[in-house]
Amino acid sequence: MKLSGAEILVECLKREGVDTIFGYPGGAVLQIYDAIFKQDHFKHFLVRHEQGALHAASGYARASGKCGVALVTSGPGATNAVTGLADALADSTPIVCFSGQVPSGLIGNDAFQEADVVGITRSATKHNFLVKRVEDLALIIRQAFHIATTGRPGPVLVDIPKDISINICEFEWPEAVNMRSYQPVTSGHPGQIKKAVKKMLSAQRPVIYSGGGIMNASGSAVLLRELSHALNAPVTNTLMGLGGVPYDDSHFLGMLGMHGTYEANMAVSHCDLLVAVGARFDDRVTGKLEAFAPDATVIHIDVDPSSISKNVHAHLPIVGDVKIVLGQLLEEIARKNGQPDEAALALWWEQVAEWRAVDSLHFEQPERGTIKPQTVIRQVHALTEGDAIVVTDVGQHQMWAAQHYGFRKPNRFLTSGGLGTMGYGLPAGLGAQIAMPDERVVIFTGDASIQMCIQELATMYQYKLPVVIIILNNAYMGMVRQWQEMFYESRYSHSYFDALPDFVKLAEAFGGVGMRVDKVADLDATLKAAFEVDGERFVLVDVAVSREENVYPMVPAGAALNEMVLS
Amino acid sequence: MRHTITVLVENEFGVLTRVAGLFSARGYNIETLNVAPLQDKSISRMTLVTRGDEHVIEQIKKQLNKLIPVIKVEDISHAVHLERGMLMVKVKACSDHCDELLELVERYGGEVLDDHIDSHMILEFTDKVDVLDAILEALEPFGIIEATRTGPLGMRRGAEGFRVD
Secondary structure, eight states: OEEEHHHHHHHHHHHTTOOEEEEOOOGGGHHHHHHHHTOOSSEEEEOSSHHHHHHHHHHHHHHHSSOEEEEEOSTHHHHHHHHHHHHHHHTTOOEEEEEEEOOGGGTTSOOTTOOOHHHHTGGGSSEEEEOOOGGGHHHHHHHHHHHHHSSSOOEEEEEEEHHHHHOEEEOOOOSOOOOTTOOOOOSOOHHHHHHHHHHHHHOSSEEEEEOTHHHHSTTHHHHHHHHHHHTTOOEEEOTTTTTSSOTTOTTEEEEOSTTOOHHHHHHHHHOSEEEEESOOOOHHHHSSGGGSSTTOEEEEEESOGGGTTSSSOOSEEEESOHHHHHHHHHHHHHHHTOOOOHHHHHHHHHHHHHHHHTOTTOOOOOSSSSBOHHHHHHHHHHHHTTOSEEEEOSSHHHHHHHHHSOOOSTTOEEOOOSSOOTTOHHHHHHHHHHHOTTSOEEEEEETTGGGGSGGGHHHHHHTTOOOEEEEEEOSBOHHHHHHHHHHSTTOOTTOBOSOOOOHHHHHHHTTSEEEEEOOHHHHHHHHHHHHTSOSSSOEEEEEEBOTTOOOOSBOOTTSOTTSOBOO | OEEEEEEEEEOOTTHHHHHHHHHHHTTOOOOEEEEEEOSSTTEEEEEEEEEOOHHHHHHHHHHHHHSTTEEEEEEOTTSOEEEEEEEEEEEEOOTTTHHHHHHHHHHTTOEEEEEETTTEEEEEEEEOHHHHHHHHHHHGGGOEEEEEEOOOEEEEOSSOOOOOO
16 A cells, blocks of 8 residues: 555554654644544644653653653754653653654755754664655654663654655555664573572562662562562662552662662661662762662662663673563572571661651641641642652652652652653643543642643643642742752752742633642642542642742762761 | 774664764763774674773673664673774875885885875875884874874684674
């Protein structure tokens, strides 16, 4: 069958099982939009800015476990998408982004809306393609999805010149993708598995440290929990790994790192075995490298070999998909009928209990007066029974959400961890709501973050997405202000707004429901009311919180994990 | 320490930029880089010379492997291997020094590519990097008009080959 490039794109998306794409039309993609108009295999959601398209695709991908898809036009459409691509790269989110390009003959001529998109996005994607012949398009799309979703997932961009979308050729669907240069390892080396189990069973002070890899390997969270119980080892999660273990599991220590719990950071600092599972020893996790887990033998399980021994030397590397490797480890433990060293572990748990008793996330909420931001997060947990899909922007509210929400399941905490992209929340939240229409989506944001992609309220209105947005409004760029207070003698250089919009009116102007609350006594009723709105409109709750609250505990940048500031 | 790394890549659009971009983006040194397609035109072979401690070299190899079009990477520095680079140099010539110059060319196994005995000569040498350095130094007194050289190409000794399996 003879198809145009645009029709091939539509046909390939159908065959890849795509049901949702996020995009914004423009000159170079008009042919593609025309083909989209004529089909009913997938639904296109119109965002209000291309950055929103990429973050929405990210929220969609991370909530559903499927590949996110975005479509943007050439030039500014594609450059606007760059932040979203870089965000997805840092957080290993599978996305395929199609960008229009000026016609092949004009490339390099500084044509209208031309940008060297393959050049610009090279370091912001896992891989990218410029399509040079319409005959190559189907295979490139197939490879793009394959690359985005396998190994360590990530964003892939396909740049399609306008003439390619118009040109016609015989459509051939490549049944299989086989790339000699790209063959990710999936199973762990059996010898390494044996060695790892031996070390695990003889450990006296083990800690399991798991990250976003657990989110990407669907079904691995259950195995992670099994392993921690089989080894009777405590588990800590990274920001990206929250939900990997239920927050109320007896073996869970909370998050580690810069704003991690005292027990998590102390346990890592004193352990004799650290088992890293799908985590990458980010600087926000390790603090000062020389003092990170100084006495530990490190076992590192990751699908990306370049993450292993990059920051922290792994004594025992295991390259593979974390789900498969966790399965192999459990099998090996069962085969040996392996038992951990319970006598030593009893002492270790005694020590952990002492650290837990410090209660490092404790805060005082006065009964009268201003609302503490932590209180809001805890109330929302209670009202949603810890079962919401929680999406955040970046800053203090993000850390409070991570510390205080309490996640039961994986893929329920969508946040910009690696790149730290303010503006992620609103579009990612709408993407998550589209992926999971029957689930409750709550977006925690700040008065600064929300203004970075606020135009996406219009998208929420258009598609009747019943997202609940909660602004922890302290009238500051809270995290910037906190650092200025701590490290720049409280010189609050440009970390506040002299003019904040009226968020309630703004929500109403965008077609949603706006609410405001500034007293503790009214908080519960307001939140309840927000969750009871009709289910057809977004709700924005502007919560005035104590203005100069700091996120604690905190490991100052460059300090060791055991040098935490508790309050 | 200096390392010579050989890489097989898909011979496709942009692959050289990906490799070069990797080095600049991650702050690695790249001293020389040579690349050309082979008999099988779908593959290019690169030889790159870089410096770094073992940890850095290990990361460079992993990061190279992570690039999608990279098929195979090998650090040949630790193996018994050969390296050869090429030098083309245009030197001033006059009949007074002609014999001396030709003797130098012969000593280093070079070749005269272009011969204008009263004006200049273009010479070619293929040898190890340090020998090429020495040749340039020896040619200096004659008056070097211009010079260009490649980075070294490298290959392991032994009967086995570095190929796509």
